[in-house]
Amino acid sequence: MKTIAFSILALAMAQAQAQPIQGTMLKDPTLNAEMVRTGFLVSHPDLRYRELGMEARDAGRYEEALSHLKRAARHADKPSQAMIAEMLWKGEGVPQDRPMAYAWMDLAAERGWQQFLVWREQYWSQLDESERERAIRDGQVLVAEYADEVARPRIDGVLRKARAQITGSRTGFFSGGLKVLVPGPGNHTHTIDGAEFYDDRFWNPEKYAAWHDEVWRRSGKVGVGAAEHVPDSGR
Structure with missing residues (x-):
């Protein structure tokens, strides 16, 4: 059984090394321009700072990118944590x-x-013994600040506060008749069905976490390249 499990992991690692992971997140609101213009990201700091971090990284503003990604990471954003790792x-x-x-x-x-597990094992396989010891030791500092146990309550609190302020939140959250008007070019407006913007999976902390699990377990994609072999620059 161990041999089979190891072979599957080795195959997955080889595939990840051979092919870059091009990042798109299935059903990610950050990719819906109209949702972004409504101010959706203001109430979702995990997605907001990931988006800002990716933009800064693509523009070569790495210090700014790292700052944004760490803010997203503090709100339990796993893709941001993976991007910090790659940088x-x-x-x-x-x-x-x-x-x-x-x-x-x-x-x-x-x-x-799965994909994040594969990257983690790739990294571990390339560390020497002293690096592994430091990774475990220094990792405890990160756990105290960024692990789900402490980071999830941050994003959950933001979502609960935003949810309480949404139209209809105190009468069953959403009555079904609300429309969101989004300003567009040339003084034109676009209309978004409230059922999309106010979908409970974007505002209920438990459903929000479950939605992320569903999306990422199926896609495993993030704006991170393959975990290629990179020798330690100090050796």
Whole structure:
């Protein structure tokens, strides 16, 4: 049984090394321009700061990107934690730190999402013994600040506050007749059905977490390249 499990993991790792992971998140509201313009991201700091971090990273503003991604990570955003890991692993705009990169990827993988588990094992396989010891030791500092046990209550609190302020929240949350008007180019407006914007999975903390699990367990995709072999720059 161990041999079979190892073979499956080895195959998955080989595939991840061979093919970059191009990042799109299925049914991600950040990819819906109209949802973004309504201010959806204001009430979802995990998605908001991930989006800002990705934009800054793509523009080569790495210090800014890291700052945004850490803010998203504080709100339990696992893709942001994975992107921080990759930046540290490759030394992309930041000093290379492979043990800390592993610690971040270990956090990103704590929900058991397959691709993040594969990246974590790739990182671990390339660390030497001293790096592994430091990864475990320094990782405890990250756990105290960014693990789900402490990060989930942050995003849950934001969602509960936003949910309480939404139209109809005190009378069954959403009556079904609300429309959201979104300003567009040329003084034109677009209308979004409230059932989409106010879908309970975007505002109820438990359903929001379950939605992320559903999306990422099926897609496993994030704006992170393949976990390629990168030697320690200090050796």
